[in-house]
Amino acid sequence: MALVVVDQGEGVATITLNMPDLRNPISDNGMIDALLAALEAADRDVGVRAVILTGAGTAFSSGGDLSKMGPGKGLRGNQPAETVRNYRDGIQRLPLAFQSLEVPVIAAVNGPAIGAGCDLACMCDIRICTSGAKFAESFVKVGLVPGDGGAWLLPRVVGWSRATEMALTGRAIDAATALDWGLVSRVVEPGELMPAAQEIAAEIAANPPRAVRLTKRLLREAQDASLGTVLNLSAAYQAAVHETRDHEEAVTAFLERRRPEFTGN
DSSP: OOSEEEEEOSSEEEEEEOOGGGTOBOOSHHHHHHHHHHHHHHHHOTTOOEEEEEESTTOSBOBSOGGGOSTTSTTOOSSHHHHHHHHHHTTTHHHHHHHHOOSOEEEEEOSOEETHHHHHHHHSSEEEEETTOEEEOOGGGGTOOOTTSHHHHHHHHHOHHHHHHHHHHOOOEEHHHHHHTTSOSEEEOGGGHHHHHHHHHHHHHTSOHHHHHHHHHHHHHTTTSOHHHHHHHHHHHHHHHHTSHHHHHHHHHHHTTSOOOOOOO
16 A cells, blocks of 8 residues: 555645555655655646645554654654664655655645644645544644754744644644644635635646745745845746746737736746
């Protein structure tokens, strides 16, 4: 059984974590490798204009596999130095990869997103969820810290105070709270989740792809850069897209009052 299933639509790739019996843990190297391969393939394919990430079954992702947390199992090595290497060579590859992606990624959170699963959702650019979804930065509940970058990711999504509350209590929040806190931008009923994600993806895919990817890249770079740096980068990206045929097509179509046809050039 494939650990990750990829469905290719018109300009949109849907990536599904496919270990429903274990609630889609993402801590094993096999799942990490499969997810990274799917994301990198989508990023390389200029025909893919948006990605939807979701989970098979009733959960988005349970995060770590608790059955593999003994010495010498999973990410935990026989010595602390080995554990450090396992994290760097394992799950910590995910936030670095998401940060470098140009293609926009929409998390369609179909159920619980727990621990590293919550952080995985935070790695995405847009998050929507079902009314039954729950989110928990629950590492402290099992005597651990966020080892996958959650301490960097979560405060940037929900703010320092709320991220600290989630991380230090380990308490799960429901979909309504996630919406109120800005962890997700939309809550829908379970049967409406994928249509809603596909609607957002289609809206993104309808725009000039080079402008979309550079806009996403600019937003990511702006997270930690100074205003002056962002302005300089904005000018450079703007110079690049001014020269595209899609920009010319957008302006021409607007003036001619017709729908534009973008080619990615």
